[in-house]
Structures are given as C-alpha cells and as structure tokens.
Amino acid sequence: MFSSLFVKTLAEKIKNEAKKQGFILAGITTPDSPPHISAYFDWLDAGRHASMGYLADARARERRADPRLILSEVQSILLLAAPYPDPKLAPVKSAESAEKGIISAYAWNEDYHLTLKEKLIHLVRFIEAEVGHPVPNRWYTDTGPILERDLAQRAGLGWIGKNTCLINPNFGSYFFLAEILLGLELFPDKPFTADHCGTCTRCLDACPTQAILPNHTLDANLCISYLTIENKGEIPEELRPKLGNLIFGCDICQEVCPWNRKRGNSLTTWDLADPHPDLIQELSLTPQEFNKKFKNNPVKRAKRRGYLRNVAIALGNSGDPAAIPALEAALDDIEPLVRDHAKWALERIKLKGEKC
Ligand code: B12
Numbered sequence: 001m002f003s004s005l006f007v008k009t010l011a012e013k014i015k016n017e018a019k020k021q022g023f024i025l026a027g028i029t030t031p032d033s034p035p036h037i038s039a040y041f042d043w044l045d046a047g048r049h050a051s052m053g054y055l056a057d058a059r060a061r062e063r064r065a066d067p068r069l070i071l072s073e074v075q076s077i078l079l080l081a082a083p084y085p086d087p088k089l090a091p092v093k094s095a096e097s098a099e100k101g102i103i104s105a106y107a108w109n110e111d112y113h114l115t116l117k118e119k120l121i122h123l124v125r126f127i128e129a130e131v132g133h134p135v136p137n138r139w140y141t142d143t144g145p146i147l148e149r150d151l152a153q154r155a156g157l158g159w160i161g162k163n164t165c166l167i168n169p170n171f172g173s174y175f176f177l178a179e180i181l182l183g184l185e186l187f188p189d190k191p192f193t194a195d196h197c198g199t200c201t202r203c204l205d206a207c208p209t210q211a212i213l214p215n216h217t218l219d220a221n222l223c224i225s226y227l228t229i230e231n232k233g234e235i236p237e238e239l240r241p242k243l244g245n246l247i248f249g250c251d252i253c254q255e256v257c258p259w260n261r262k263r264g265n266s267l268t269t270w271d272l273a274d275p276h277p278d279l280i281q282e283l284s285l286t287p288q289e290f291n292k293k294f295k296n297n298p299v300k301r302a303k304r305r306g307y308l309r310n311v312a313i314a315l316g317n318s319g320d321p322a323a324i325p326a327l328e329a330a331l332d333d334i335e336p337l338v339r340d341h342a343k344w345a346l347e348r349i350k351l352k353g354e355k356c
C-alpha cells in the first residue's frame with residue numbers, strides 16, 4: 001500500500017513519461033464498468049456491428065463490461081492518445097481528383113498496432129522501475145476487448161462526439177487510442193464531462209451514407225470505413241455510388257468537425273508514397289506488388305481483393321472512359337470479388353456516358 005501522495009506523484013510521472021514517448025494525451029481511470037456499456041449492448045442487439053462478429057460473442061461482451069476479466073489484478077487503466085496526420089495535409093489535387101483515390105489518414109504511416117507496441121512496453125518498464133517491482137499488466141491498441149473511447153472519456157481525454165469519435169478540445173480527433181491495464185493503484189483523473197458538440201450537426205449532415213445515428217453511435221452496415229476495410233464481401237450496389245473515390249476508410253465526419261480545424265494538432269509526416277494514388281495504376285497491382293506496397297501498412301487489412309474492389313468502385317464513380325481498358329483487364333482478375341466490381345464499374349461508366 002502506497003501513500004496517497006506517492007500514488008498521485010507516480011501518476012504524474014507516468015503521464016509525463018508518456019508525453020516524452022510522443023503520446024499527446026494521457027489519463028488514468030479505474031477498472032469499473034465503462035459508463036456507456038448498455039449503449040454497446042443495444043448497438044449489438046440492433047445488429048449495428050454488421051459482420052464484425054468478434055465484437056458480439058459472450059466473451060467480448062463480458063470483458064468489455066468488466067476489465068477485471070482481462071486482468072484480475074487490475075487496479076488502474078492508463079489511457080493514451082497517439083496522433084496521426086490531418087487529412088488536409090495532403091489535399092487531393094482537384095484537376096486530377098476523378099482518377100485519384102483517397103486513403104484515410106490513419107493509414108498513411110506504418111501500422112499503429114506495430115509502432116505503438118514499443119512505446120507501450122517502454123511505459124510498462126518505466127512504471128516497474130519507478131515502483132521497484134514487476135507490475136501485472138496488459139496493453140492494447142484497438143484490438144483489445146475494451147471500449148476504448150468510453151474509458152478514454154472517463155480518464156479525462158475528451159468527449160465522445162456525435163460522430164462517435166473521441167474529441168479533445170486542443171487536439172481534435174486525429175489520434176489513436178491505446179491503454180495499459182495495471183495491477184497498481186494510481187490516482188484517477190476526472191472524467192471529461194463537457195460535451196462540446198452543442199447544436200452542431202455537421203458530421204451527421206456530411207456523412208455520405210447517413211450512417212451516424214442520433215445517439216452517439218453509428219450503423220456500421222452503412223459506414224464507408226466498415227464497407228471498405230472490415231467488410232470482406234460485396235459492397236451493396238445501392239451504396240457503391242456513395243463511396244465516391246474513398247478507397248480505404250473514411251475521414252469525412254472528422255474533416256467537417258470544427259474541432260479538427262486547427263492546424264498543428266497532428267503528425268505532419270507520413271511514409272506512404274502517395275496517400276491519393278492513381279486509381280488506374282492501383283487496379284493493376286499484382287498480389288506481389290500489393291504485398292510489397294502495403295507491407296506493415298493498415299491497408300493490408302483489406303487484402304488485395306478488398307482494396308481492388310474499392311478501387312474498381314471508385315473508377316466506376318469517376319465516370320472516366322480512360323478507366324475502361326484497366327477495368328476490362330480486371331474482368332479477368334484472379335479474384336471473383338474484383339471481377340464482379342469491375343463489371344459494375346464498366347456498366348456505370350457506360351451509363352454515365354449515355355446520359356451526357
Ligand atoms: C469496431 C470499430 C470500428 C467500426 C465501428 C465504429 C463505431 N463508431 O462503432 C468501424 C469499422 C466503422 C470503425 C471506423 C473507424 N474507426 Co474504429 N474502431 C472500432 C473498435 C475496434 C471498436 C469500437 C466499438 O466498440 N464500437 C461500438 C460502439 C457502440 O462503441 P464506441 O464506438 O466505442 O462508442 C461509444 C459511444 O457510442 C458511447 N455512447 C453511446 N451512447 C452514448 C451517449 C452519450 C451521451 C455519450 C456521450 C456516449 C455514448 O458509448 C459507446 C460504447 O462505449 C475501436 C477500438 C476499441 N477497442 O474500442 C476502434 C476505434 C474506435 N476506431 C478508430 C478509428 C481511428 C476509426 C476511423 C477514424 C478509421 C477510418 N478513418 O476509417 C473510423 C471512424 C468512424 C467513426 N465515426 O467512428 C479509433 C478512434 C479514435 C478516436 N479518436 O475516437 C479507435 C478507438 C481505434 C484506436 N485504438 O485508435 N471503427
């Protein structure tokens with residue numbers, strides 16, 4: 001048992017060390033059940049998770065409701081935010097935009113699941129050195145059975161906006177969340193209780209598929225981020241035109257958010273050669289070229305067949321006859337998913353041509 005002064009000072013030291021590691025926000029909460037766990041259950045029961053079955057099984061539900069089932073010794077949870085680039089930093093050039101695709105800004109750098117790992121391990125070592133003994137711990141970013149946004153709000157990092165993202169008044173929402181469950185008593189931060197959305201409805205108005213629901217949740221069945229990344233099958237025909245030239249993920253409900261208007265809130269460097277690649281070239285990527293291009297990059301999650309499916313739709317949406325030869329070649333692609341979407345894209349270009 002530590003003195004309360006030690007517990008408070010230790011928490012501050014840990015948060016300072018997190019900032020030195022490049023995290024822009026750090027806060028501590030208790031392992032109690034997340035405040036909006038019932039909203040999560042309702043969301044699942046309404047089928048809003050689409051095909052993401054891993055979110056809905058009994059194990060997933062129990063663990064999200066009680067972090068102690070993940071680590072029985074847990075006494076505190078350290079929540080962290082790591083920045084990614086502002087999509088405005090690489091604007092799509094308007095003259096070429098019809099044939100350019102848009103990759104979401106969170107995927108412009110090496111996969112955060114890999115890059116944050118070392119920083120999280122460093123923080124655990126730092127904490128153990130400070131207390132002078134091993135500390136039971138478990139860390140995650142994205143993939144843990146944890147409601148990261150809800151816990152981050154309770155750890156004081158920001159509020160959950162109508163677009164469902166965690167937003168901080170100083171940093172906007174272009175950041176990842178990560179957390180370390182610790183078998184260590186730490187002084188918890190105050191929850192972030194203000195809701196700075198007010199009467200604004202920009203995200204709801206801008207969402208191309210009306211995926212955002214009025215209760216701080218969204219319907220993944222309609223969300224372009226889900227459709228282009230997590231969905232492994234066909235994209236429903238009626239939604240394809242709404243994808244525009246988004247070929248991996250979607251940043252629209254964050255781009256329109258006034259809290260992301262400020263500059264300098266995010267990372268200013270990235271390692272993807274072109275966040276807005278030439279669609280015709282992308283459609284001809286062989287499996288080897290795809291694997292090389294997106295090695296250790298989040299785009300790999302869509303797999304070549306999902307990515308080229310998205311690229312074919314974007315070409316169809318461009319209505320540009322220059323895409324016809326590439327789409328015709330894709331009718332012989334090794335993947336049925338790519339062939340089917342190329343066929344749709346060709347029909348769409350033809351239809352658009354007839355209307356002109
Ligand atoms: C599944 C998932 C998705 C799904 C579903 C997203 C969703 N909004 O539900 C899809 C594939 C669509 C998706 C998309 C994206 N995702 Co995602 N995703 C997740 C994941 C793995 C689980 C989220 C989840 O449980 N959703 C279910 C809903 C019900 O829970 P929730 O989103 O946490 O929302 C809470 C609020 O709705 C709140 N709530 C409910 N009612 C009410 C009422 C009030 C008044 C209030 C205040 C709150 C509130 O309670 C809910 C439960 O705690 C998390 C990682 C994690 N382990 O948490 C990342 C995560 C949420 N995603 C992230 C990112 C970056 C994205 C994208 C930006 C990627 C992209 N560019 O395409 C988009 C953003 C789309 C959006 N507007 O949310 C980040 C978000 C960081 C942030 N600043 O918020 C996370 C935290 C991953 C990470 N570690 O960084 N994602």
Ligand code: SF4
Pocket residue numbers: 163206207208209210211212218222223224225250251252253254
């Ligand atoms: S990510 Fe795109 S499709 Fe999904 S809710 Fe936001 S604006 Fe709508």
Ligand code: SF4
Pocket residue numbers: 161162163164196197198200201202203204253256257258259
């Ligand atoms: S766009 Fe407006 S309503 Fe939507 S999250 Fe941002 S502030 Fe809230």
